[in-house]
Amino acid sequence: MKRQIFENCKDRLEKQISGLQTELQQYKSAVSEETKSSVGDKYETGRAMLHLEQERLFKQLTEAERLYNLLASLEPTQKYTKVLPGSLVETNQGHFYFAVGLGQVKVDDLSVYCVSLKSPVGQALVNRKVGEEISFQQRMWKILNIV
Known part of the structure; x- marks a missing residue:
């Protein structure tokens, strides 16, 4: 059963990482496609908002990848006699x-x-x-x- 839990966690993190990567790529495309309009302030505000969202997504992606690497470092078949990581x-x-x-x-x-x-x-x-x-x-x- 521990292996199933491990795989469930791994799958959830993989889906989260994939979703964040896709969303981040969409924001990168949106920023590069943004063209300067006649209203300069509106353009700058929109661009700044896109950059803020990109930063937020990048932080979430970094954290999800950190958790995935931590999980991957565990051996799901290992037996424990006390409460430790992976138990x-x-x-x-x-x-x-x-x-x-x-x-x-x-x-x-x-x-x-x-x-x-x-x-x-x-x-x-x-x-x-x-x-x-x-x-x-x-x-x-x-x-x-x-x-």
């Missing part, structure tokens, strides 16, 4: 895949939260082992299994 953790509060923060994914009717170890729940559970209990968000969390 699938079952707690009494739900299932968590500690890799990249992509939110909830469903695999075989099981909801798994894909989160980073830098997230609050990741920081609370990092290096913990099966059977350990912690208090987090005013609830008791118990680690039931780590894969």
